Amino acid sequence: MATIKDVAREAKVSIATVSRVINQDDKVRDKTREHVLSVMKALGYQVNVNARALSTQKTATLGLVVPDISDPFFACLAKGVDSIARQHQSQVLLCTAQNSSDSEQQAIDSLLQRRCDGIILYCTHLADSALIDIVQRYSNVVVVARNIPEIAENCIYLDDELGGQLAAEHLLALSHSRFASIMSELPIQDPKLRLSGFKTALDKQALTLTEEQVVYGTPDQLGGEQAVNSLLKNQQTFTALFAYNDAMAIGAISALEEAGFKVPDDISVIGFDDIYLAHYSRPKLTTLHYPVEAIAKHAALLAINKHSNKYSQLDKTVHSHRYQPILVERQSTVFAPTAAPKQSLNESQIERQN
Amino acid sequence: MATIKDVAREAKVSIATVSRVINQDDKVRDKTREHVLSVMKALGYQVNVNARALSTQKTATLGLVVPDISDPFFACLAKGVDSIARQHQSQVLLCTAQNSSDSEQQAIDSLLQRRCDGIILYCTHLADSALIDIVQRYSNVVVVARNIPEIAENCIYLDDELGGQLAAEHLLALSHSRFASIMSELPIQDPKLRLSGFKTALDKQALTLTEEQVVYGTPDQLGGEQAVNSLLKNQQTFTALFAYNDAMAIGAISALEEAGFKVPDDISVIGFDDIYLAHYSRPKLTTLHYPVEAIAKHAALLAINKHSNKYSQLDKTVHSHRYQPILVERQSTVFAPTAAPKQSLNESQIERQN
DNA sequence: GTGAAAGCGCTAACAC
């Protein structure tokens, strides 16, 4: 591929002049510029941004680590980061990290090695301590979906506990009293927080969720199916199911129907995330909306700002680093089969106005 | 961030030695290596791969252009490319191109400017001529989902016409005789080919699809809903609907049910792509499987090989550049309401054995 | 306006 030298030689000017043309420097005579431009076109010249990065120390690249890009939730995250990237004439460097802290660390390293202007991390395995280490060394790294006090400035996350609470309150308002839950087995806080929020709300009504009523699985459709089957095998009876995320919820519904239960008539199911699919699965999924695209954008902006040392405003005033989930009522949750519908309907309507 | 110089100074060796340690060159005394390694660790040194790329002329990067990464079809494509990238110790540079040939050209330029080892393109707007231009200049560019004779070596695509044909044959076997179709409005060949394949098969049975029975829309759920509504508004009556892709099919089903039709009892719907969602939407979607991940992997490999001038084997023998769609029967298509089920059932069973 | 030259961080001859 043609280089700046080739262009300079062909145009009979110095490389400095070519560089000025490339960078729209105005102190180049119009005629010279046009000539250089035409040579560039003829040669199919494309500036080498890696070389440029070397001398400017800016790569116009945003690094992103996610477990799996084909998961709609992460695809949505990527979309948010991408939109900020384009706003800043940058590109997204995508790194998927298998299922281990090693692969996550590797992905992060490779992003650091590319000198991304900013790095956004969604890690499901890496320990807090490792993340603290990284962020303290490289301040342009932003951690999504984890709340680590030591690096609070670089964390953007959802209030998972609140999510669990809202889920429980919704089901309680529908008069449910026998619950079960299927949670992600991943070693991060999300499932624990969602569950603890759920239990807290149950507690207030003197209801409980025993260990046997919670089953863990992979946070995808298959995991949801398997978890439900294990729940059924253990003869758990319940009228309401709280799933870690929509994927598991959808898998769960599939397994429940397979087992002869009607959703939501026999069993109500509530998900988490509100991925696009939640709208188009049947029954439409009641779930907790996770503003993932907004979070992604915020994270990307934060990373860029950290890189150029513009802290202050954006970070602290525009939006807190903690986001809140919102209950989205659709069709997968209804009154508990044994409850008196009429009376409870009013309660539910009151609930909705909150 | 620390550079190779910093490490050399701190370790009291030359940068050449440090470079050797980085690149696992064996002619470094063990003691020296260990010392250098420890200094690197202490400094949190990360090699600058942009600088390396400058001197080696390899970036270990695969560029990918898609319209929208949050679309499951493209997310799947990205996954395929990513898996090949990791196999080659590379990363994926993701570029989303809005909805214009300008933005696509821009995306491609930015990838060229980063000197990606290979570039995979899924363009929905760029003209053939522009792609021919690009590929002829930069041979490591591979075009997915388009069949352009002038650059056949760099194109990997699906046999869309066959897909349309298979769809029609399936519906014909179910005794349908009144059809409609909703297609993508995008200026590429796919919709035209799928439609022409569909019509060809109809022709053989002396059946037709008039212009009024085909409506165009955006290739997503919303487009599917709108297209169906426009079909209904124009008083088209049909018992079978052929959708450009699964997203449109799912939107269509939503709109049909809204309008009081039962799918598949009143109207059968067949999609295209077989995205993950097809399994989990209700009714489960009958569709044509698009081996997008396989195509993505093939394209990525091809791009890498072109870059290192290893043509030959892989490209021509492992797999043809044309892939075939496969009919996946699920629950969104059944016998035409007016047909005699018993008799036709046998025909269908015969059909399935093909 | 334009050019010469130093330097960004690294690799790869080549010398010792």
Place this chain on the structure above:
DNA sequence: GTGTTAGCGCTTTCAC
């Protein structure tokens, strides 16, 4: 085994 040095393609002073 280890060090010196010339480049890779670009930007950016500093002269003129």
